[in-house]
Structure formats: C-alpha cells, structure tokens
Amino acid sequence: SYELTQPPSVSVSPGQTARITCSGDALPKKSAYWYQQKSGQAPVLVIYDDSKRPSGIPERFSGSTSGTMATLTISGAQVEDEADYYCYSTDSSGNHRVFGGGTKLTVL
Amino acid sequence: QVQLEESGPGLVKPSETLSLTCSVSGGSISSWSYYWGWIRQPPGKGLEWIASINHSGSTFYSASLKSRVTLSVDTSKNQVSLKLRSVTAADTAVYYCARFFIAMAGIAPDPWGQGTLVTVSS
Numbered sequence: 001s002y003e004l005t006q007p008p009s010v011s012v013s014p015g016q017t018a019r020i021t022c023s024g025d026a027l028p029k030k031s032a033y034w035y036q037q038k039s040g041q042a043p044v045l046v047i048y049d050d051s052k053r054p055s056g057i058p059e060r061f062s063g064s065t066s067g068t069m070a071t072l073t074i075s076g077a078q079v080e081d082e083a084d085y086y087c088y089s090t091d092s093s094g095n096h097r098v099f100g101g102g103t104k105l106t107v108l
Numbered sequence: 109q110v111q112l113e114e115s116g117p118g119l120v121k122p123s124e125t126l127s128l129t130c131s132v133s134g135g136s137i138s139s140w141s142y143y144w145g146w147i148r149q150p151p152g153k154g155l156e157w158i159a160s161i162n163h164s165g166s167t168f169y170s171a172s173l174k175s176r177v178t179l180s181v182d183t184s185k186n187q188v189s190l191k192l193r194s195v196t197a198a199d200t201a202v203y204y205c206a207r208f209f210i211a212m213a214g215i216a217p218d219p220w221g222q223g224t225l226v227t228v229s230s
Contacts, residue, residue, distance in 0.1 A: 001171060001172070030212075030213040030214075031211065031212040031213040032213070033211070033213065033216045035155075037155075041222075042204060042219075042220040042221065042222055042223055043155065043204075043217075043220055044218075044219075044220075045216070045217075045218040045219075048211060048216060048218070049211060049212045049213075050212075054218070086154065086155055088155075088157075088216060088217075089213050090213045090214045094213075094214050095168065096170070096171060097157045097160075097168070097170075097214065097215070098157065099147075099154060099155040099156065099157065100154075101154050102154045102155070
C-alpha cells in the first residue's frame with residue numbers, strides 16, 4: 001500500500017522558519033495537500049495543488065515539491081501555528097488516497 | 109458557506125455495524141463539482157481516509173476498509189451516510205465528514221465537519 005512519510009516532530013522558536021517534509025514515490029506526478037489540525041479541532045486545508053494557498057490562510061504558509069518530496073514552509077512561525085500538520089495525496093494510479101503520519105510542530 | 113454535521117451513535121458493540129450520517133447545509137450535495145466522504149482519526153493517532161462518493165453514486169473506497177464499508181447519498185435530504193460492518197475496538201475513532209473538491213491529485217477534503225467520536229465497546 002502507498003505511504004507518505006513525515007517526521008514525527010519539528011520544533012522552532014517564534015519568528016523562525018519551520019519546514020515540514022512529506023516523502024512519497026508518486027509525488028513527482030501527484031500533487032500534495034497540507035492540513036493543519038489544532039488540538040481538539042477538525043483539520044483545515046492550508047496548501048493545495050502543491051503550492052496554492054486557500055483564501056484566509058496567512059501568506060507565511062507556502063508549499064513546494066522537489067522529486068519525491070513535498071515541503072510545507074511556515075516563514076516566521078508564530079505561537080498560534082503550533083499544531084499537527086498532515087500531508088495528503090494519492091498513489092500513482094489515483095485510486096488510493098492517503099495521509100502522511102503527521103508532524104507535530106512546536107513553536108516556543 | 110457549506111457546513112457539514114456528523115450524527116450517529118457514540119457507542120457501538122463489537123461485531124455490530126457503525127452507522128453515521130453527514131448532513132450538508134449551505135450547498136447542494138448534487139453538485140458535479142464535489143465528492144463527499146469520510147475520514148477517521150483514532151484517539152491520539154493520525155488521519156485515515158475511508159471513502160468518497162458523488163451524487164450519482166460514483167465511489168472510491170480505502171483498500172483496507174473496502175470489504176466492510178458502504179457509502180450512500182440521499183439527495184432529497186442532502187445527506188451522506190457511512191456504514192462500517194463487523195466493528196472491533198480498532199475502529200474506535202473520531203469520524204469526520206468532508207466535502208472533497210476536484211483537485212490535481214484527484215479529490216481532496218475541504219471543508220470538514222467537526223467530527224464525532226465513536227467508541228466500540230461492549
């Protein structure tokens with residue numbers, strides 16, 4: 001079965017740049033999506049189609065891809081960005097949708 | 109703005125069928141632009157996509173759950189329903205309903221309902 005791999009945790013100080021990676025064999029052909037989940041809340045889409053930002057998402061959130069890796073970058077991370085982040089994509093057939101295991105971002 | 113609300117029993121006995129309903133407001137479930145579906149999250153763990161369906165019945169299922177899952181739509185009530193058969197404690201999770209938009213990688217969930225916790229226990 002297809003898997004997306006994320007680091008379990010990332011930690012930065014306020015104002016620093018946080019980078020969260022997601023690796024998967026199909027990412028060169030299939031777009032990545034990123035979701036933010038704060039404690040006790042439903043996930044929220046922060047990046048779609050690799051690098052597009054939905055309306056209402058701060059400009060400090062950006063996405064990029066290179067080969068089999070997608071990266072979510074939070075430039076000038078703020079305390080309120082502390083959350084779990086999940087990548088999402090599909091396998092090369094397009095039939096199987098998967099989430100990465102999630103990355104806990106700590107900002108302190 | 110579309111809103112989704114999950115409803116159903118919070119406690120299900122092992123070997124029985126888990127049944128949940130997602131009520132959609134602020135948008136029509138009959139739109140060709142979207143799919144509708146379910147995602148779950150066991151306590152303290154990550155997200156797992158379960159299945160997605162559009163108003164005409166075109167359905168995608170997770171390979172690991174396909175044998176136990178049935179998804180259906182009721183366009184007259186603007187609702188999507190999930191049935192998961194033969195549940196075990198491993199099916200204990202928060203179940204989220206979501207609208208899936210058509211994206212470059214197929215379909216992707218946004219927005220999500222607030223989720224409902226279903227516990228499998230005797």
